[in-house]
Amino acid sequence: MRFSRRLFLIIVSVFVLLFPPFGQHLVVAGSMPSNMAEHPESNGQGFTVWSIGGTWTCDGKPTSITQDGGGNLVFTNEMGSRSKGRFLNTETVIAIEWEGGLHGSVQDGGKTIRWANGTVWRRILPESGKGGGTITIPINPNDSVKLGSGGGSGSLGVRWDERENGFSGVWTRRGTSDVFDAVWDVNGRQVTAVLTMTWTGSDTVSIYRKDTSDSLEVDYTATIGKDGSVTGSGKVRSTGLAFNWTASVKGNTERPVSNILGSGRGSGLLGVRWDERENGFSGVWTRRGTSDVFDAVWDVQC
Amino acid sequence: MTWTGSDTVSIYRKDTSDSLEVDYTATIGKDGSVTGAGKVRSTGLAFNWTASVR
Numbered sequence: 392m393r394f395s396r397r398l399f400l401i402i403v404s405v406f407v408l409l410f411p412p413f414g415q416h417l418v419v420a421g422s423m424p425s426n427m428a429e430h431p432e433s434n435g436q437g438f439t440v441w442s443i444g445g446t447w448t449c450d451g452k453p454t455s456i457t458q459d460g461g462g463n464l465v466f467t468n469e470m471g472s473r474s475k476g477r478f479l480n481t482e483t484v485i486a487i488e489w490e491g492g493l494h495g496s497v498q499d500g501g502k503t504i505r506w507a508n509g510t511v512w513r514r515i516l517p518e519s520g521k522g523g524g525t526i527t528i529p530i531n532p533n534d535s536v537k538l539g540s541g542g543g544s545g546s547l548g549v550r551w552d553e554r555e556n557g558f559s560g561v562w563t564r565r566g567t568s569d570v571f572d573a574v575w576d577v578n579g580r581q582v583t584a585v586l587t588m589t590w591t592g593s594d595t596v597s598i599y600r601k602d603t604s605d606s607l608e609v610d611y612t613a614t615i616g617k618d619g620s621v622t623g624s625g626k627v628r629s630t631g632l633a634f635n636w637t638a639s640v641k642g643n644t645e646r647p648v649s650n651i652l653g654s655g656r657g658s659g660l661l662g663v664r665w666d667e668r669e670n671g672f673s674g675v676w677t678r679r680g681t682s683d684v685f686d687a688v689w690d691v692q693c
Numbered sequence: 694m695t696w697t698g699s700d701t702v703s704i705y706r707k708d709t710s711d712s713l714e715v716d717y718t719a720t721i722g723k724d725g726s727v728t729g730a731g732k733v734r735s736t737g738l739a740f741n742w743t744a745s746v747r
Contacts, residue, residue, distance in 0.1 A: 587695055661702075666745050
């Protein structure tokens with residue numbers, strides 16, 4: 392019996408280590424540079440990230456990154472393929488057009504990027520020694536939290552600082568879409584996910600989380616207050632484990648209800664109605680507000 | 694719908710009138726034209742489809 396109890400405790404401990412978002416809070420042994428803010432927005436003016444624009448190499452082949460003052464990045468790999476991107480937090484970048492959103496860990500003082508697909512980029516600094524260091528991405532004063540009444544009022548913001556089960560996450564919105572890239576730092580390991588939000592009421596949303604770093608799937612509900620505070624509950628699909636969580640929404644972005652087509656993700660490209668045709672039949676897909684969910688109907692005569 | 698690239702989405706269809714489930718992929722042009730492929734989960738039947746976004 393004593394052995395069984397010990398074995399049970401060992402199994403529980405291993406589970407907590409493997410799935411820390413749902414275990415007790417453990418102190419994160421981070422490697423944050425001392426000259427950088429631990430929390431990106433902590434100085435109130437913006438958030439500080441590594442200056443990574445310039446020439447890089449991947450296995451000896453040249454690659455490059457351009458970086459503007461607004462935090463926008465363009466990655467060019469050794470094959471000449473380009474992807475837009477941005478910082479998800481001070482130590483994580485995402486190339487949104489590669490592999491459905493390829494994450495990279497910025498290490499070694501901004502001189503190394505270890506991509507989630509295993510490739511490693513190393514920075515080439517000019518002989519002058521200039522380059523590197525950090526830059527501060529300003530937060531647009533107009534992006535201060537001005538949340539409306541939800542459900543089309545643009546209250547999804549641009550970034551959610553989230554907390555669940557003792558761990559903190561940063562959810563970064565893809566443009567003005569209802570899709571967010573999420574990252575949690577869990578005991579020094581990065582957990583990443585793609586979140587899809589759907590309005591379910593005037594101030595409530597449902598959120599589907601699909602991890603890209605593992606196979607976890609979670610359903611969240613959330614109630615968004617006018618001050619940007621969020622409270623909700625979550626449930627892990629595989630285990631049924633339920634938990635509560637909180638977040639604060641940063642920034643206000645009008646969500647498009649538009650038939651104006653832009654250049655891609657986040658530009659309102661989904662429109663409001665799709666006239667679809669497949670296998671000789673015509674369908675009409677009608678968008679639910681500005682969500683990513685459509686109701687479809689086909690007239691099928693047999 | 695879930696964005697999978699700058700101009701591509703994946704779409705999961707779950708019929709409410711029957712039990713059909715279909716996975717679509719789509720490429721959306723700047724003019725609102727859509728081309729893509731679909732696959733019925735139960736049978737594996739694959740097909741092409743088109744749409745226009747309004």
